[in-house]
Amino acid sequence: MEKRRLEDNQSGAISWFKENWSNNALFSTVFALVVMVLIQCVVMWVNAGSFGGMFGKMGMAWLNILRNNAYQGVIALGMCFIIISGGIDLSVGSMLCALGAILMYLLAPSNGLLASLGITGPLAYVLAILLTILAGYLFGQLNGALIAYGKLPPFIATLGTMKVFRSVTQQLTKQFNPEIPAGFKLIASAKVGGQVVLPILYWVIIVIIMHIVFTRTAFGRQTIAIGSNERAAKLSGINVNSVKRRIYALGGVMCAIAAVIYIARIGSMDFANAGNGYEMDAIAAVIVGGTAMSGGRGSLIGAFLGMLIIGVMNNILNTVGVPTFLCDAVKGLIIIFAVLLQKKESA
Amino acid sequence: MEKINKSFGANNVLQDVDFKLSTGEICALLGENGAGKSTLMNILGGVLPADSGSISLDGQVQSFASPVDSLDAGIGFIHQELNLINDLTIYENMFLTHLPKKRVFLDAKRMQEKTRELFQRMNIDLDPCAMVRTLDASYKQIVEICRALMQDASIIIMDEPTTSLTEPEIQRVFAMMRTLKEQGVGIIFISHKLGEVMEICDRFTVLRDGRMVAEGKVAETTTKQLAAYMVGHEVLSDTNAEKCDYGEEMLRLENLSDGVHFHDISLSVRQGEVLGVTGLLGDGRSELFQTVFGAMNGGKYTGRICLAGKEVHMHNTHQALDSGLAYLPRNRKENAILKDMSILDNGSIVYLPRMKKRGFIDQAMQERLFAKQVDDLRIKMGDRKDLITSLSGGNQQKVVLAKWLISDPKVLILDNPTQGVDVGAKEEIYTIIRRLAAQGVAIVVLSSEAQEIMRVCDRSLVMFHGRQVGEVSGEDMNEHNIMYLATGGNQKESERV
Numbered sequence: 023m024e025k026r027r028l029e030d031n032q033s034g035a036i037s038w039f040k041e042n043w044s045n046n047a048l049f050s051t052v053f054a055l056v057v058m059v060l061i062q063c064v065v066m067w068v069n070a071g072s073f074g075g076m077f078g079k080m081g082m083a084w085l086n087i088l089r090n091n092a093y094q095g096v097i098a099l100g101m102c103f104i105i106i107s108g109g110i111d112l113s114v115g116s117m118l119c120a121l122g123a124i125l126m127y128l129l130a131p132s133n134g135l136l137a138s139l140g141i142t143g144p145l146a147y148v149l150a151i152l153l154t155i156l157a158g159y160l161f162g163q164l165n166g167a168l169i170a171y172g173k174l175p176p177f178i179a180t181l182g183t184m185k186v187f188r189s190v191t192q193q194l195t196k197q198f199n200p201e202i203p204a205g206f207k208l209i210a211s212a213k214v215g216g217q218v219v220l221p222i223l224y225w226v227i228i229v230i231i232m233h234i235v236f237t238r239t240a241f242g243r244q245t246i247a248i249g250s251n252e253r254a255a256k257l258s259g260i261n262v263n264s265v266k267r268r269i270y271a272l273g274g275v276m277c278a279i280a281a282v283i284y285i286a287r288i289g290s291m292d293f294a295n296a297g298n299g300y301e302m303d304a305i306a307a308v309i310v311g312g313t314a315m316s317g318g319r320g321s322l323i324g325a326f327l328g329m330l331i332i333g334v335m336n337n338i339l340n341t342v343g344v345p346t347f348l349c350d351a352v353k354g355l356i357i358i359f360a361v362l363l364q365k366k367e368s369a
Numbered sequence: 370m371e372k373i374n375k376s377f378g379a380n381n382v383l384q385d386v387d388f389k390l391s392t393g394e395i396c397a398l399l400g401e402n403g404a405g406k407s408t409l410m411n412i413l414g415g416v417l418p419a420d421s422g423s424i425s426l427d428g429q430v431q432s433f434a435s436p437v438d439s440l441d442a443g444i445g446f447i448h449q450e451l452n453l454i455n456d457l458t459i460y461e462n463m464f465l466t467h468l469p470k471k472r473v474f475l476d477a478k479r480m481q482e483k484t485r486e487l488f489q490r491m492n493i494d495l496d497p498c499a500m501v502r503t504l505d506a507s508y509k510q511i512v513e514i515c516r517a518l519m520q521d522a523s524i525i526i527m528d529e530p531t532t533s534l535t536e537p538e539i540q541r542v543f544a545m546m547r548t549l550k551e552q553g554v555g556i557i558f559i560s561h562k563l564g565e566v567m568e569i570c571d572r573f574t575v576l577r578d579g580r581m582v583a584e585g586k587v588a589e590t591t592t593k594q595l596a597a598y599m600v601g602h603e604v605l606s607d608t609n610a611e612k613c614d615y616g617e618e619m620l621r622l623e624n625l626s627d628g629v630h631f632h633d634i635s636l637s638v639r640q641g642e643v644l645g646v647t648g649l650l651g652d653g654r655s656e657l658f659q660t661v662f663g664a665m666n667g668g669k670y671t672g673r674i675c676l677a678g679k680e681v682h683m684h685n686t687h688q689a690l691d692s693g694l695a696y697l698p699r700n701r702k703e704n705a706i707l708k709d710m711s712i713l714d715n716g717s718i719v720y721l722p723r724m725k726k727r728g729f730i731d732q733a734m735q736e737r738l739f740a741k742q743v744d745d746l747r748i749k750m751g752d753r754k755d756l757i758t759s760l761s762g763g764n765q766q767k768v769v770l771a772k773w774l775i776s777d778p779k780v781l782i783l784d785n786p787t788q789g790v791d792v793g794a795k796e797e798i799y800t801i802i803r804r805l806a807a808q809g810v811a812i813v814v815l816s817s818e819a820q821e822i823m824r825v826c827d828r829s830l831v832m833f834h835g836r837q838v839g840e841v842s843g844e845d846m847n848e849h850n851i852m853y854l855a856t857g858g859n860q861k862e863s864e865r866v
Contacts, residue, residue: 234729238729238730238732239728239729239730240721240722240724240725240730243710243714243718243721243730244718244721244722246707246709246710246714247707247710247714247718249709250707250708250709250710251703251706251707251708253703253704254698254703254704254705254706254707255707255718256664256686257662257664257686257696257698257704257705258686258705258718258719258772259686259687259689259690259691259719259776260686260687260718261685261686261687318707318708318709319709
C-alpha cells in the first residue's frame with residue numbers, strides 16, 4: 023500500500039515534468055539552464071577547493087557571462103523576431119560593425135561630424151546614439167525591402183548585405199582611426215559598486231521591452247502569424263510586406279543598440295573582425311532558447327536564456343581548461359542537441 | 370472490375386460498382402465531386418486496396434497491392450497533377466523508373482532512339498532531348514501518356530486531364546487519344562466537362578454516391594441526360610422561403626477579367642442578399658474573388674470593382690479589409706489557420722491592429738469582441754488560450770468566420786464555407802449565413818455543391834471555364850439546371866474554351 027502510494031507520487035512528478043516539457047516551450051530551456059548552472063557549481067567548487075569559495079567564483083563568473091554577452095544578447099532579440107517570422111538575418115555582425123563605424127565617425131572629438139558642427143558633450147552623445155539607431159533602422163529596412171518586395175529568400179538577401187556592409191565599412195575606414203570621448207565611454211563602462219554592470223542593465227531592460235512588444239502588440243502577433251502561415255496572414259488582411267520590413271528594421275535597431283554598448287564598453291572597434299560570427303551566436307541563442315527555425319513558435323525570454331546557456335557553457339569549458347579550439351565543437355554539439363529535442367517535441 | 374466495395378470508416382464510398390472497358394475504347398467516368406470516381410480509379414491503379422470485389426484483365430483475375438503491380442499489369446494512371454521532373458529531358462523522364470545503363474553510365478543513345486521511335490508511332494512531333502520545363506501542359510500530358518506506353522500499358526486512366534489546358538492543347542491531347550484508340554489501347558477518361566465527353570468518348574459510366582447509376586453509349590445520349598444522371602432524379606426543393614427586402618448595392622463587378630482565370634465577369638450584390646457563385650473545379654470562381662479581395666494578381670486586372678457605389682482598384686488584402694470586404698478562403702488549413710497561435714489570437718488576428726490602447730493590444734476589448742462571436746456562432750472550445758488546432762473542423766471554421774465578423778464587414782465572401790465540416794456544423798453555418806444576411810450584410814457564397822447553393826442563396830451565378838454562363842434563381846435554381854450550366858451544357862461547340 024505504502025509502496026504503491028510512493029509509486030503514484032513518483033509517476034505524478036514524472037507526468038508533471040513530461041506535461042510541462044511538451045506543453046511549455048520555455049520549460050525545457052529553463053531546465054537546460056538549471057542543469058548547466060548545477061554543473062557550473064560543481065566545476066567552481068572543485069576549482070575553488072572549498073564550498074565557500076564556490077560562491078565568490080560563481081559571482082564573478084556570472085558577472086562576466088552577463089556583461090560579455092550583452093551585445094550578442096541584444097542582437098539575438100532582433101534575430102528572435104526575425105526567425106519567428108520565418109526569416110533569418112545573416113547581416114547582423116557586419117551591421118554591428120558598420121553601425122559602430124558610423125557612431126565613431128559621429129562622435130570622434132577631433133575629426134567627428136558632430137564635433138565639427140560644434141556639438142559636444144552629452145547632447146552630442148544623445149544625437150550620435152539616435153542617429154546610429156536611425157541608421158540601423160534604415161539598414162534593417164533595406165534588408166526587409168529586399169525580402170518583401172524583391173521576394174528574395176532572407177538567407178540570400180542578408181548574405182548579400184552582410185558582404186556589402188562589411189566591405190564598404192572596411193573601405194571607408196581605411197584611414198580612419200578615431201578615438202572616443204571619455205564621457206561617452208561612461209555610458210557602458212561607468213563602475214557601479216566597483217564593477218561594470220551597465221551593459222547588463224541595458225540588456226535586461228531591452229529584453230523586457232522586447233518581450234512586451236512581442237506579447238502585447240499587434241505587431242508581435244502579426245510576426246507570429248506570418249511565421250506560422252504567411253498565406254493565411256495575407257488572407258487575414260495583414261500587410262505582410264510592411265510587417266516584414268518592420269521586423270528586419272527592428273533587427274537593425276537592435277544591432278545599433280548593440281553597437282552603442284560595444285563602443286562605449288570597449289572604446290574602439292576593429293572593422294575587419296568586429297561582429298564576425300555574431301550572426302551565428304545570435305541564431306544559436308535563439309534556437310537553444312526553443313524558437314522553431316521554421317518560424318511561428320518562439321519566445322524572446324527563450325532567446326535571453328539561450329544566450330545565458332551558451333555563456334555558462336563557455337564559462338565551464340574555460341574553467342575546466344578545454345582547449346579553445348575545441349570549445350566551438352562543444353557549442354556546435356549543444357545546438358544540434360537542442361534542435362533534435364525540438365524535433366522530438368513536434369513529432 | 371466487378372462488385373467493387375470500399376469504405377473509409379463508416380463511410381461507404383463504393384457499393385457494388387461494376388466497371389468494364391474493352392480494347393480500343395474510350396470510356397467516360399462521370400460523377401459529381403465525392404461520387405467515388407477517384408476512389409474507383411485508385412483501386413484500379415493499385416493506390417488503394419478494395420474491401421471486396423475483383424479486377425480482371427483479359428479474363429484473368431488480378432490483385433494489385435501497389436501502383437507498381439498495377440503498372441506491371443499494363444495500367445497507366447495519369448494523375449491530375451503531373452509527375453514529370455521539369456529539369457530533366459523528355460527521354461530521361463520517359464525512363465525514370467528503369468534507367469537503362471551501359472556499364473555504369475546511362476545509355477542515352479538507346480533512350481533517345483526508343484523515345485523517338487515511340488513518338489513516330491504516335492505521330493508526335495517532339496524532340497526527345499528537349500527539357501520538360503519548356504513544354505506546355507498538353508505536351509507534358511502527352512509525355513506522361515508516352516511514359517506509360519513505354520512500359521507497355523494497355524489501359525490508360527486519365528484523371529481530369531483537360532482542366533488546366535486551353536482549347537488547342539485539349540485538341541492535341543484528344544488527337545493523341547484517338548491515335549491510342551486506333552492502336553487498341555483502352556482509355557478511361559474522367560471529366561466534369563460533358564461537352565468533351567460527347568466529343569471524344571464511346572461509352573460512359575456514371576457514379577453517384579458510390580453506386581453505378583447509368584452506363585451506355587455516348588452516341589445515344591445528350592449532355593442534359595448525363596447531367597440528370599449525375600445529380601439523380603429526385604430534385605430537392607429545399608430552397609429558402611425567407612426572402613427579405615434588399616438594401617443598397619454593396620458590391621458590383623463590371624467586366625472583370627484577369628486574362629487567365631476568369632473573363633468578363635459582371636455581378637452585383639445588395640445588402641441582405643446572398644449571392645451564390647457555383648461551377649465545377651477549375652471554373653475560376655476562387656481566383657475571381659481572391660482578385661476582388663486583393664489576394665491575387667496584385668491589382669492587375671481589367672474591368673471595375675465598385676464597393677458601395679464607389680470604384681476601388683484593389684491591390685492588396687489590407688486595402689480590401691479597410692474597404693469593408695471580408696474573405697473566408699477555401700482550404701482552411703493552408704489559407705486560414707495559424708497553427709501556432711491560440712484560438713483567441715486566430716479569432717482576432719484581423720482586427721488586432723484596431724484593438725489598440727496606447728500602442729498595445731487592448732486585451733479586455735479583444736476578449737470581449739471574441740466572446741461575443743463565441744456566443745453568436747456557438748463555438749465549442751476548451752480554453753481560449755489553447756491552440757486552434759485543438760478544435761474540430763467545424764469549430765475551426767467558425768473561429769475563422771469570427772475573425773472576419775469582428776471586423777464588421779459590409780461584404781462577406783465565403784469560399785467553400787463548409788469544407789471539411791461535419792453535417793451538424795454545416796447546418797449551423799447555413800443558419801449563421803442567413804442571419805448575417807438578415808442583419809444587412811451582402812454575402813457571396815462560392816461553392817461547387819449545388820445543394821449548398823440552393824440551401825443558402827437567393828440566386829446564383831454559374832461559371833464554366835472562367836466565364837459566367839448563366840444565372841439561376843427561384844424555381845430555376847435546382848440541381849439539374851446548375852449541373853447543366855456548370856458543365857457548359859448551354860455553350861455552343863465553338864464557345865467551349
